[in-house]
Amino acid sequence: MLKFYINIPVTPSQYYRTREASLVFVLTASETFAILRQMKRMLNKTFLMVAVAATCLLIAFGMGLAVGNYLGQNTPLAKNENGTSTLDLAPFWKTEEILKEKFISTTASSSIPTDQAKVWGAIEGFVASYGDPYTVFFPPKETKIFAEEVRGDFVGVGMELAIKEEVLTVVAPLKGTPAARAGIKSGDQILKIEQKLTNGMSVEDAVSLIRGPKGEVVNLTVKQNGDIKELAIVRDTITIPNIDTKLRDDGVFVISLYTFSANSPDLFRNALREFVLSGSDKLVLDLRGNPGGYLDAAVDMASWFLPLGKPVVIEDAGLNAPQKITRSTGYNVFTDELKMVVLINGGSASASEILAGALSEHDVAKLVGEKSFGKGSVQELVEITPETSLKVTVARWLTPKGHSISENGLEPEVKVTLTKEDVQKGKDPQMEKAAELLRDPNFKP
Known part of the structure; x- marks a missing residue:
C-alpha cells in the first residue's frame, strides 16, 4: 500500500x-x-x-x-x-479530528472539552465498554470524592448506591443521615437526580450529582415499593457510624454494625467485651443495612468465632490466578454454649455478606431476615496519575463452601419480612424472631 x-x-x-x-x-x-x-x-x-x-x-x-x-x-x-x-x-x-473541525455547541450543556478532558472521557468510555458497574475510571474530581468516602467524612445525603439490574439502586441509607430521615430505604431505585434521568448513569456520576455544599437541597425522584416519590433532601456533613450495643430485657445482647471501616475491629472487640461482661450467652449480630467495607475487618471479626485456619472467604480470580483462601486468625474465644443469630436484609452487602456467610456455613450462627444484596466482587484501586485512579474488579468472593455471593446473595435460613407498616409502628419482627429463636433452649445454628 x-x-x-x-x-x-x-x-x-x-x-x-x-x-x-x-x-x-x-x-x-x-x-x-x-x-x-x-x-x-x-x-x-x-x-x-x-x-x-x-x-x-x-x-x-x-x-x-x-x-x-x-x-x-x-x-x-x-x-x-x-x-x-x-x-x-x-x-x-478520525473521530477526534472530525469533532475538532465540525462541532458547534448549540445548547447550554454542550461545550468543547479541553484536550485533557478528552483523554479522561476516552478512558472512561474504554473502561465502561467492559460492562462491569464496579470497574470505573476516576478523573481528578471523582478521585477526590472517593478518597473522602474512604475517610468516612464528607458532605452528602448518606446512602450507599450500586447498579442492580441496570438500575441505580440504594444499597442502604446510613443511620442518622439525611437520606435515612427522608425515608430512603434499601432497594429504593433512584430514577432522577435534579431532574436528570439516571438511565445508564454510573454510581460515581450519581454520587457527584448528589454531593454539593452543606445546607443545600438535592432533589431526587425515587421509586419505593412501586410508588414514585419526589424527595428534597438537605445535604449535610456525613460521618459514617460504626457500631451500637444493647442488652435487651430478655437477656439477648445486640451488636448493630453499620460499616466495616479501618477501626471497626477495635470497636467490635470492645462490643464483644461488653457482651461477655453482660453475662448473656445469646448474641444478635445485626448487619441489616450494612453496605460493607474493608475485607480485613470482616476477617478479623469472623476470627473471634472460628478456629485458626478455618476459611472465611475464597477469592476467585478465574483464569488469572489460583483461588486465594483467606483464613481465620483463630481468636475463637467462645465456647459451644454461645447462641448466635445474624440479621441480614437487602442492604447487607460485600463484607457483611462475607462475615454472615462464614458464620453460617461454619455452623456458628443462624441467618434471619431477608435475602442480602449480592455484591461479591473484589475491586483494586490503581493509581493512573497522581490525580486519577482506576477501580478495577479483579476477582469475586465465594463463601467457604464455594457459594457465589455476587450471583446469588445470601438467603436467610429463617425468612422474616420487615414491612413499611412495621417501621411506622416501631415494630421489628426480624429482631423479635431472632430473640425468640435464641430464647429456645434447643436452639442450634
Missing part, C-alpha cells in the same frame, strides 16, 4: 497516527498541488522531482484511493509498553 509521509504545515482532510507518531495523509488533488507549491519553495529541484513522481503514483492509483486508509486494516496503530496491544486507533483519531 502506498503511503505518502510528509512533514510540512498543511492540514489535510484526513490523517491517521502511526506507531512512530508520523502523520499519514489521504490527499485530494488540490491538497497535493498545494503541497507541491510549498515544497517548490522549500526544496531543491531534485527533491521536487521525487515529490512529483510520488504524486504521479497517486494519480495512477486514482484520486479516490484512500492512501494509507486505517494504515492497513491488519496493522495495529497502537502498542502498549509490552508491545502486546492490537488496538486500531485510526477510528479514534
Whole structure:
C-alpha cells in the first residue's frame, strides 16, 4: 500500500497516527498541488522531482484511493509498553479530528472539552465498554470524592448506591443521615437526580450529582415499593457510624454494625467485651443495612468465632490466578454454649455478606431476615496519575463452601419480612424472631 509521509504545515482532510507518531495523509488533488507549491519553495529541484513522481503514483492509483486508509486494516496503530496491544486507533483519531473541525455547541450543556478532558472521557468510555458497574475510571474530581468516602467524612445525603439490574439502586441509607430521615430505604431505585434521568448513569456520576455544599437541597425522584416519590433532601456533613450495643430485657445482647471501616475491629472487640461482661450467652449480630467495607475487618471479626485456619472467604480470580483462601486468625474465644443469630436484609452487602456467610456455613450462627444484596466482587484501586485512579474488579468472593455471593446473595435460613407498616409502628419482627429463636433452649445454628 502506498503511503505518502510528509512533514510540512498543511492540514489535510484526513490523517491517521502511526506507531512512530508520523502523520499519514489521504490527499485530494488540490491538497497535493498545494503541497507541491510549498515544497517548490522549500526544496531543491531534485527533491521536487521525487515529490512529483510520488504524486504521479497517486494519480495512477486514482484520486479516490484512500492512501494509507486505517494504515492497513491488519496493522495495529497502537502498542502498549509490552508491545502486546492490537488496538486500531485510526477510528479514534478520525473521530477526534472530525469533532475538532465540525462541532458547534448549540445548547447550554454542550461545550468543547479541553484536550485533557478528552483523554479522561476516552478512558472512561474504554473502561465502561467492559460492562462491569464496579470497574470505573476516576478523573481528578471523582478521585477526590472517593478518597473522602474512604475517610468516612464528607458532605452528602448518606446512602450507599450500586447498579442492580441496570438500575441505580440504594444499597442502604446510613443511620442518622439525611437520606435515612427522608425515608430512603434499601432497594429504593433512584430514577432522577435534579431532574436528570439516571438511565445508564454510573454510581460515581450519581454520587457527584448528589454531593454539593452543606445546607443545600438535592432533589431526587425515587421509586419505593412501586410508588414514585419526589424527595428534597438537605445535604449535610456525613460521618459514617460504626457500631451500637444493647442488652435487651430478655437477656439477648445486640451488636448493630453499620460499616466495616479501618477501626471497626477495635470497636467490635470492645462490643464483644461488653457482651461477655453482660453475662448473656445469646448474641444478635445485626448487619441489616450494612453496605460493607474493608475485607480485613470482616476477617478479623469472623476470627473471634472460628478456629485458626478455618476459611472465611475464597477469592476467585478465574483464569488469572489460583483461588486465594483467606483464613481465620483463630481468636475463637467462645465456647459451644454461645447462641448466635445474624440479621441480614437487602442492604447487607460485600463484607457483611462475607462475615454472615462464614458464620453460617461454619455452623456458628443462624441467618434471619431477608435475602442480602449480592455484591461479591473484589475491586483494586490503581493509581493512573497522581490525580486519577482506576477501580478495577479483579476477582469475586465465594463463601467457604464455594457459594457465589455476587450471583446469588445470601438467603436467610429463617425468612422474616420487615414491612413499611412495621417501621411506622416501631415494630421489628426480624429482631423479635431472632430473640425468640435464641430464647429456645434447643436452639442450634
